[in-house]
Amino acid sequence: MFNAVVVSVFVIVVLSLLRTNVIFALIAAAVTAGLLAGLSLTETVSTMIEGMSGQMETALSYVLLGMFAVMIARSDITSILVKKLIRVLGGKRGVLLVTIAFVASWSQNIIPVHIAFIPILIPPLLHLFNRLKIDRRAVASALTFGLQAPYIMIPAGFGLIYHGIVAEEMKKSGMPIDVSLFPKAMLIPGIGMVVGLFIALFLTYRKERTYIDKENILAPSINEAETTTFTGRHLLTLVAIASALGVQLWTESLVLGTLTGILLMFVFRVVRWNEGDDVVQRGVAMMGFIAFVMLLASGYASVLQETGAVKELVSASGEALKSSQLLAAALMLLVGLLITMGIGSSFGTVPIIAAIYVPLCAELGFSLLATASLIGTAGALGDAGSPTSDSTLGPTSGLNADGQHHHIWDTCVPTFLHYNIPLFVFGLIAAMVL
Incomplete structure (x- = not known):
């Protein structure tokens, strides 16, 4: 109970939940964990700062991405996109939300750019959301679904990486499994996320919600009566975007890909060199928060690892219940939820829990598929809803471009309720029937 x-x-x-900024919440959590585990305040802070380097590349990527998004917005190409969507979709709220979830799913498997598309695509659509009076909690739910469900169910892109991690860790613990079987093991938990998505979009957040149409460089008010002509400037912007994506996929580096896009926007004079200061300031204002939270989350995770509290929690859960499959499965999922909620990474949770949970599952008589489902679901639980996960920070960065979307109450709480609860329930079902 008093584990760090x-x-x-x-x-x-x-x-x-008390609306304390997540940066202060993370620092307080890291200090609490360190002191509970017997570290001094100085040792705790030092460990946290050293651990922040683990996400340095990610943080730099997100800040550069914010600058690139500002440049794209200045090209005015997003106005063309929004006007076309207004004409095509009109008042089709449900179609728009499902489309967003579908496009977000591409970012995990077909074009594995993760959250990189959000600051480019979502802020310009805020005008359309406001026009349709869409509750942005529904948009956050659609985005988080697309960032998480595909890697759980689909063996491609980030999904193949996640499946491979689970299969490798199970093999290390004495229970080898063909990675091709993993989608079958995660089908039932994945269905739980689909159920959660439709509940969020068409039941919980179907009522209209009014927002102020604010002027913003990334979410400008759009005059639908004005005709926007596609020009050479727009074509060059598309070339820069395609080049950034190509370099990212080729080098597997979001930093190099984004830098390529930024450089080409200057070279093509879509954005003039003397506008660089303003681009940097606005880009940092947009994505600096998410970058710094990722750094602190890495530092907090480092404190937990240093104290040994994570392994202690996993070991204690393995020893607590060895007679009941149902109670053991529930406890394993709950521990996975706690760990991922804290460190914000499903991919990082699996290696921590697998070493204890695989032998426990074998002892309790769980099948190969049931064990894979438990490990995979326990790792994924908490990704949605975690204040430190990029699956929630990403949607907030786009939806809060005009300052009208709260990270905790409008992203984390809705996604926690609509995805972690179904994942927990359907994960239990999978463990008992597979």
């Missing part, structure tokens, strides 16, 4: 992981995650959740 449990208490520190509780600190993050309570402070975040």
Whole structure:
């Protein structure tokens, strides 16, 4: 009960729900975890700062991405996109939301850019959302679904990486599984996420919600009566975007891809060199927060690893229940939820839990597929809803471009309720029937 992981995650959740900025909540959680585990305040802070380097590349990527998004917005190409969507979709709210979830799913498997598309695509659509009076909590739910469900169910892109991690860790623990079987193991939990998506879009957040149409460089008010002509400037912007994507996929580096796009926008004079200061300021204002949260989350995870609290929690859960499959499965999923909620990474949770849970599943008589489903679901639980996960930080970065979307109450709470609860329930079902 007083394990450093449990208490520190509780600190993050309570402070975040009280509208304390997640940066302060993460620092408080890291200090709490360190002190509970017997580290001094100085040692705790030092460990946190050293651990922040683990996400340095990611943080730089997100800040550069914010600058690139500002440049794209200045080309005015997004106005063409929004006007076309207004004409095509009109008042088709449900179609728009499902389309967003579908496009977000591409970012994990077909074109694996993860959250990179959000600051480019979503802010210009805020005008359309406002026009249709769409509750942005529904948009956040659609985006987070697309960022998480595909890697759970589909063996391509980030999904293939996640499946491979689970298969490799199970093999290390003495239970080899063909990675091709993993989609079958995760089908039932994945269906749970689909159920959660439709509940969020068509039941919970179907009512209209009014927002102010604010002027913003990334979400400008659009005059639908004006005709926007596609020009050479727009073509060059598309070339820069395609080049950035191509370099990212070729080098597997979001930093190099984004830098390529930024450089080409200057070379093509879509954005003039003397506008660089303003581009940097606006880009940092947009994505600096998410970048710094990712750094602090890495530092917090480092404190947890240093204290040994994570392994202690996993070991304690393995020893607690060895007689009941149902209770053991529920406890394994709950521990996975706590760990991922704290460190914000499903991919990082699997290696931590697999070493204990695989032998426990074998002892309790779980099948190969049931074990794979439990490990995969326990790792994925908490990705949605975690204040430190890029699956929630990404949607917030786009939806809050005009300052009208709260990270905790408008992204984390809705996604936690609509995805973690179904994942937990359907994960239990999978463990018992596979």
